[in-house]
Amino acid sequence: MNQINTESYKGVRDFYPPDMFIQNYIFDVMKKVSESYGYVEYSASILESSDLYKAKSGEEIVNDQTYNFVDRGGREVTLRPEMTPTVARMVARSKRDLALPVRWYSIPNLFRYEQPQKGRLREHWQLNVDLFGVDGINAEVEIISIASDLMLRFGAKPQNFQILLNNRKIVNALFDYYEFSDTEKQKISKLIDKSEKIPRQVFVDSIREIVGDQTEDFVSILNSKDIDEMQSRLPSELQVEKGIEEIRHRISTLSENGIANVIFKPSLMRGFDYYTGIVFEVFDAGKENRRSLFGGGRYDDLLDIFGSEKMTAVGFGMGDVTVRDYLETYNLLPKFRPTTDLYICKLDDKHLNDVNVIAEKLRKDGVNVAIDITHKKLGDQIKSAVKQSIPYVVCIGDDEIKSGKFKLKELETGKETELSSEEIVKFIKNSKK
Amino acid sequence: MNQINTESYKGVRDFYPPDMFIQNYIFDVMKKVSESYGYVEYSASILESSDLYKAKSGEEIVNDQTYNFVDRGGREVTLRPEMTPTVARMVARSKRDLALPVRWYSIPNLFRYEQPQKGRLREHWQLNVDLFGVDGINAEVEIISIASDLMLRFGAKPQNFQILLNNRKIVNALFDYYEFSDTEKQKISKLIDKSEKIPRQVFVDSIREIVGDQTEDFVSILNSKDIDEMQSRLPSELQVEKGIEEIRHRISTLSENGIANVIFKPSLMRGFDYYTGIVFEVFDAGKENRRSLFGGGRYDDLLDIFGSEKMTAVGFGMGDVTVRDYLETYNLLPKFRPTTDLYICKLDDKHLNDVNVIAEKLRKDGVNVAIDITHKKLGDQIKSAVKQSIPYVVCIGDDEIKSGKFKLKELETGKETELSSEEIVKFIKNSKK
Numbered sequence: 001m002n003q004i005n006t007e008s009y010k011g012v013r014d015f016y017p018p019d020m021f022i023q024n025y026i027f028d029v030m031k032k033v034s035e036s037y038g039y040v041e042y043s044a045s046i047l048e049s050s051d052l053y054k055a056k057s058g059e060e061i062v063n064d065q066t067y068n069f070v071d072r073g074g075r076e077v078t079l080r081p082e083m084t085p086t087v088a089r090m091v092a093r094s095k096r097d098l099a100l101p102v103r104w105y106s107i108p109n110l111f112r113y114e115q116p117q118k119g120r121l122r123e124h125w126q127l128n129v130d131l132f133g134v135d136g137i138n139a140e141v142e143i144i145s146i147a148s149d150l151m152l153r154f155g156a157k158p159q160n161f162q163i164l165l166n167n168r169k170i171v172n173a174l175f176d177y178y179e180f181s182d183t184e185k186q187k188i189s190k191l192i193d194k195s196e197k198i199p200r201q202v203f204v205d206s207i208r209e210i211v212g213d214q215t216e217d218f219v220s221i222l223n224s225k226d227i228d229e230m231q232s233r234l235p236s237e238l239q240v241e242k243g244i245e246e247i248r249h250r251i252s253t254l255s256e257n258g259i260a261n262v263i264f265k266p267s268l269m270r271g272f273d274y275y276t277g278i279v280f281e282v283f284d285a286g287k288e289n290r291r292s293l294f295g296g297g298r299y300d301d302l303l304d305i306f307g308s309e310k311m312t313a314v315g316f317g318m319g320d321v322t323v324r325d326y327l328e329t330y331n332l333l334p335k336f337r338p339t340t341d342l343y344i345c346k347l348d349d350k351h352l353n354d355v356n357v358i359a360e361k362l363r364k365d366g367v368n369v370a371i372d373i374t375h376k377k378l379g380d381q382i383k384s385a386v387k388q389s390i391p392y393v394v395c396i397g398d399d400e401i402k403s404g405k406f407k408l409k410e411l412e413t414g415k416e417t418e419l420s421s422e423e424i425v426k427f428i429k430n431s432k433k
Numbered sequence: 434m435n436q437i438n439t440e441s442y443k444g445v446r447d448f449y450p451p452d453m454f455i456q457n458y459i460f461d462v463m464k465k466v467s468e469s470y471g472y473v474e475y476s477a478s479i480l481e482s483s484d485l486y487k488a489k490s491g492e493e494i495v496n497d498q499t500y501n502f503v504d505r506g507g508r509e510v511t512l513r514p515e516m517t518p519t520v521a522r523m524v525a526r527s528k529r530d531l532a533l534p535v536r537w538y539s540i541p542n543l544f545r546y547e548q549p550q551k552g553r554l555r556e557h558w559q560l561n562v563d564l565f566g567v568d569g570i571n572a573e574v575e576i577i578s579i580a581s582d583l584m585l586r587f588g589a590k591p592q593n594f595q596i597l598l599n600n601r602k603i604v605n606a607l608f609d610y611y612e613f614s615d616t617e618k619q620k621i622s623k624l625i626d627k628s629e630k631i632p633r634q635v636f637v638d639s640i641r642e643i644v645g646d647q648t649e650d651f652v653s654i655l656n657s658k659d660i661d662e663m664q665s666r667l668p669s670e671l672q673v674e675k676g677i678e679e680i681r682h683r684i685s686t687l688s689e690n691g692i693a694n695v696i697f698k699p700s701l702m703r704g705f706d707y708y709t710g711i712v713f714e715v716f717d718a719g720k721e722n723r724r725s726l727f728g729g730g731r732y733d734d735l736l737d738i739f740g741s742e743k744m745t746a747v748g749f750g751m752g753d754v755t756v757r758d759y760l761e762t763y764n765l766l767p768k769f770r771p772t773t774d775l776y777i778c779k780l781d782d783k784h785l786n787d788v789n790v791i792a793e794k795l796r797k798d799g800v801n802v803a804i805d806i807t808h809k810k811l812g813d814q815i816k817s818a819v820k821q822s823i824p825y826v827v828c829i830g831d832d833e834i835k836s837g838k839f840k841l842k843e844l845e846t847g848k849e850t851e852l853s854s855e856e857i858v859k860f861i862k863n864s865k866k
Contacts (some may be wrong), residue, residue, distance in 0.1 A: 003740040004488050006526035009510060012478035014523050017537070020474045036796040038773040038803020040821075041453045045445035045556050046542075055437050069502035072546065077442060093439035099820030103773075103803055104450070109479075113505065123478050138806035140786065183638065221547050257789065281560075307436040340471040340536075352571065356690065363469040369469020370536060373571035387532035 011115075011122030018336045018389075024196060025334050026154075026320055026327075029106055032125040033150050034105040037142065039129055042104050044086045046111065050076035052085045055305040067111050079111035083128040084274070084302065090312075091132055092306035100133030118324055119291075129296075130315030137246070138276045139314045140298065147282055147296070147316055148259045154323065156331040158261050164281045165251060166268035168297065169243035170234075172276075174221065174412065177238055184210050186273065192222065193269045216361040221266040223245035224365075232267050232320065252276060261285075261402050274299040278314070289329055294318040336389055339427045342408075344371045345378055347397030355400045358421060386411055441807075444548075444555030451822075452770045456558075458767050459587075459753055459760075460540055466583050467538040470575065472562060475537050477519050479544065483509035485518045488738040500544050512544035516561040516750065517707070517735065524565055524746075525739035533566030540753075552758055562729075563748030570679070571748045573711050573731065574686050580715055580729070580749055581692045587756065588765040593695050594726065597714045598683060599701035601730065602676035603667075605709075607654065610671055617643050619706065625655065626702045655700040659702040663699050683711060694718075707732040711747070722762055727751040769822055774816035774861045775841075777804045778811055780830030787834045791854060798858040819844055825861060 009013045015023055031041070052070055080086060083106060091102060105167040109125045116122055129146055131139050144163060151161050175185050188210055195203045208215040217233070224230030229246060234240065247264055254262050262280075270279040277296030284290060296316025303311045327333045342362065344353050352373070359369045370390065372381040378395060385393045394406040407416045408424055419427060441447045448456055464474070483501055500512040513519060515537060524535060543556050549555055562579055564572050575594060584594050608618050621643055628636045641648040650666070657663035664677060680697055687695050695713075703712040712730030716725060729749025736744045760766045775795065779788050785806070791800045803823065805814040811828060818826045827839040840849045841857055852860060 004484050004522070004738045005482065006522050006739050006741075009478060009480045009482055010506070010508070012480055014478075014526070015476035016527060017473040020476055023476070024474065035772040038776070038801055038823075040450040040771045040773060041457065042450055043448035043453055043456070045442060045447075046447050047442045047544075047556065049438065049442055051437050067502075069500075071500070073443070075443070089437070089441075090449065093447070094449060099817040101805070101807060111480075123480065134806055139861075142804075142806060156476075256786070279499045283663075305437045306439050308439075316826050317678065338473045339468040340473060343471070353689070366469075368471055371575075372534070373567055373575060374534060379722055384532040390471075399647045421543070 009122075013123070014124060015066065017338060021336050021338070022324065022333060023320065025091070027125075029153050030107055030150065030318070031105075033040065033146060033153050034127070036127055037103070037146050037149075039103040039146075041104040042087070042090065042106050043108065044080075044083075044106075046079050046109060048078050048080050048086060048089075050078045052089060053078055053081065055085075062168065065112050065114060067113050080108065081110055081112050082142075082300070083108045083110065083126065084130075084315065087128065087130050088302045088313070089306065090313065092303050092308040095308060095311070098132075101139070102132040104129075104132075105129045118394065119321055121321055125320040127318040127320075128315060129318075130313060132281055132311055132313045135300075135312045135316075139248055140250055141257065143296065143314050143316060144254060144262070144280055145257060145259060147260075147280070147294070147318070148254075150318060151282060154327060156326070156330065160285055160330060162283045162285045163254075163259070163262045163263055164265040164268050164283050164295075165247060166265055166270075166279050167247050167277060168275045168279055169241045169246070169277055170266070171269065172239045173238055173240045173243070174234075176219075178211060178214065178218070178236060180210065189269050189271070189273075192267050193271055194241070195222075195267060201220075212421055219321060224266050227264045230264075246278060270295050270297055274302045276300045280316070282318075284326060284329075286329065291327055293322050337391065339368055339388045340370050340388065341368045341432075342370070342392045342394065342424070343388070343390045344369060344383075345381035345385070345393060345395040346372060347378060347395060349375065349399075351396055355396050358396065361421055365422075367425055367428050380410075391431070394424070446556070450771060454769050454771070455757065455766060456753065459756055460558075462586050463540055463583065463751070464538075466586050467560065469563055470536070470579050470582075472536040472579075474536040475539050476518075476541065477513075477523065479512050479542060481511050481513050481519060481522075483511045485522060486511055486514065487737070488518075491719075498545050498547060500546050513541065514543055514545050514719075516543065516559065517539045517563075517732070517748065520561065520563050520748075521735045524744065525736050525741040528741060528744070531565075534572070535563075535565040537565075538562045539763070553755055554754055558753040560751040560753075561748060562751075563746060564769065565744055565746045566745075568733075568745045570682060570686060573683055574690065576729065576747050576749060577683070577687060577713055578690060578692060579694070580670050580713070580727070580751070581687075581694075583751060584715060587760060587761070589763065593718055593763060594694065595716045595718045596687075596692070597696045597698040597701050597716050597728075598680060598695055599698055599703075599712050600676045600709045600710060601702075601712055602679070602710055603673045604702065605701070606671055606673050607651075607667075607675070610668060611647065611651070611802050612641065621703050622704070622706075626704055627637075628655075628700060628764065634734065637753070657699050660697045660819060663697075679711060685795060703728050703730055707735045709733045713749070715751075717759060717762075717831060719762065726755050726759055770824065771822055772801055773803050773821070773823045774801045774865075775803070775825045775827065775857070776814075776823045777802060778814035778818070778826060778828040779805060782808065782829060782836065784829055784831075788829050791829065794854055795858060798855075800858055800861050815844075824864070827857070 066081045069077055071077050106128050107125055109123055111123050129141055156393050191206050211218045221230060221233045224233055244378055268279055268281055275297040277298035281295035282293045298314040300312045344355055344359060355371055359371055360370050382393055393409045393411060400406050404420055405418050408419050409416045499514045504510050539561050540558055542556055544556050564576055624639050644651045654666045657666055684695050693784055701712055701714055708730040710731035714728035715726045717726055731747040733745045777788055777792060788804055792804055795802050815826055824843060826842045835840050837853055838851050841852050842849045
C-alpha cells in the first residue's frame, strides 16, 4: 500500500488543540462584542452558485482567485471567497419576514485560490458584521464603533491602531470626471489599493497609462494629507461637497463617542466594486508593521442583483489570520489552557469503578475530568497530564476512596491541597475566574 | 443585468438566526458533554488531498459519493466526506508530541454528493469524538458512555433510544470462513447495512448471489435474537470466543455503569471498512420512527496508511441533522431566544448620544443591547423588537435621561418594571438563569 502524506492540503491549516484554543479565543471575543451591540448570528454553506460572484465581482475574479468546479448536475459551484454576497442573498430572500434594522454577524470560513504567503492563506475565517436598512451616519458610526471595540477587547491600545476613512462617493465622482471606462475604473482601483506595496515610479507610470497628462493632478489628490488639502486640489467643477461633509461629520461624531484615532485617507479604496459610500480600514499603527488589518464600508446597491427592492447596508469583515498576527506582534495572545480541568490518575486498575463514580459527580458539577484509563505507572500517568497542560491532578487509591479526601496537585506550582470532591469543584471554579 | 437567484445551493442550508440558535444549542451540548470527559477540541480544513480517502474507502467512494476536483496545481482535492481520516492524519503527523491517551473532539462540516432527502443533506455537521492509544474495554466503555450521555443531556429518556452493539471480529472471521474476496466483503457489508431498508426477498436473493448454498445458515446467524442463539448457530470451526466474550463484557460493564439500554445486534456493520472490533449504533426506539441516529467503533489499523506505528483508536460521529430531527420528534428543541437581551427605542433622534452612553454602560455589564437607530415612530420601533423576538424593551426620552429610571417592558407578558440601569443588568441576568 502506498504511504499517505500526513501534511494538510496546501495553504490551509490543521488546528491542534493549542491552535484551536487561540482560534476559539478569537471567535469568542468576536461573538461577545458583536452580540453586545445586538447583532445575531447567522450562517450558510461554503458552497454557492458561481453566478452569485459573477454579478458584481466580474468573471476574472470568479475564475482566477476562487475555487470553482462544475458538479455532476452541471451546476457551477464556488467555494465562497467572501461572505457579503451570501448575506445579501439571504436578506433578499427573506426580506418580507425581517424587521429593520437587520443586525447580523457570522464567522464563516472563506476560500481564495492564490499562492499562500504570510497573512494570506487559501482558507481563513472572517467575522462579518452587517447592518441592513439604515441609511446615513448612525449606521456607519455604529459599525465603526464595533470595529474599534473589537480591537480594544482584544487588548489593543488606541495608539496601536488607526481607523482610516474615505468616501467612495468622492472617488467615484472623480473617476466619472476623468471619464474612465468600467474596465479602467477597476484597473485604477486595484492600482490604488496596492499603491503602497509597489515602487512609487511603477505606480505613477501605471496610472499614467490610463490618466495621461492629468496624472500629476490625479496623484496629488490621492496624496492629500488632510481633507482641506484634498478639497483645494479637487477640480472645481466636481460637486462632492456632500461626500466631503459626510467624512467630516463621521470623524467628529466618532471623536465625540470617544473614538479619536480616525484619519481621513483619500487613497483608501477597499477593493470590492460594490462599495457606494463611506469605506474604512483598521490599520496597524506600529512603526515596523504598518499594514491593513481589516475594513469595510457602505454598499447600498448590492441587493439589486437579486431584483430585490433597494436595501441600504454597511458592514465589515475581520479575518482571523490577520488578527492572530496582530495579537502575536503586540503579545496579546492568551496562554494555552485546555478545557480539561482535572486529570485523575489511578493507583491500580481495580479502582476504576470508584474513580468513574467520583469523576461522574465532578462532571455533573461542571468540572471537566479526564481519567487515565491506560495501564501505565503512576509517574507516567502524571507525565501525560503535564504534556497535555492540564492544570490539576489527583491520584486515587484505597486511601482516597475510603476517606473521600483527595490531594489536588497544581502541576505548574507543585502545590498540593487536600480537599473533598465538593471542595475540588469550588477550588477549580475559583481558579478560572 | 441578469437577476440572481436567492436560493442556496442544492442540498445545503442557510442558517437564519432562529436556525442558528438551534444549531448553536446542539453544538453547545456536544461541546459541554465532550469536554466534561476531558476531550479537547481540534479542527482542520474541509479541503483534503483525495489520496486520504482512496487508501481505505476504495476508488468508488471517492468518485461517486464525494465532491472532488483538480486544482490548478494538478492536485486532486476532496471536500471531506467524514472526519476520521483527517483526525488519523493529524494524530499520525504529531504522534511524537502527543501524550497518550489522546482525547479529541471536533464538530466539522462534511460533504457528500448525493440526492438530498430527509435526514441526508449534501452538507451536514458531525460531532466526532475519538480516543487514541487505549486498547480494550475501558476505552470502549468510555466512548459509549459519552454517546449515551449526549442523548440524556439532549433530554432523551433511556427508553427512547437503544444502543446496538456488535463486534467486527466475529463478522470478519465469518467472512473469512466463507472465503469471500475483498470485493465480496465490501458488497456484503453494504447489503447487510441496508438490509432493513430493502424488501426481505431482495436482500436474501442478493446474499445468495455471493454465498450460494449456505445462504440460509448465513442469514440465520445475522438474524440471531441474542448472543447465545448466535453462538449456537455459528460454524463450530469458527474461533470467535474472544469476540463474543468482548461483547458480553462490554454489555455487562455498561450496565454496571447505569447504561442498561445496550443490545447485541449481529447484523450491525457500520459501513466503513476501517472498523476492527466493537461497533455500536444509537437507535431511535420510538415505534413509528425506528432508525439509526449515529454510531462508531474501534479502528485500530487506520494509522497504518500513513506508515505510522500502530495506534489503537475508538470513536464515533453524531450528525446535526439526525439529532435535530430526533429532538423535533420528541419535542425537545429549545424555544428561540435571540442573544440580544434588550431593544432601546428612542423618543427623538436628539436623544441618541445619551442613549449611546446608557447602552455602552449596559454592554460593559454584559447585557446585549440593540438601539433603534432608524427614524421610525415609537410604535414601529417596538414592533421591530417584537418581530426579532427580543425579550425586553425600554423607550428613552427626556424624562428617562433626567431621572435615570427606565420602564423595562417584557414583550411576552407586557409587564413593565421601573428600574435604574444597574437594576436592569441584574433583572436581565436573573431572567436568563
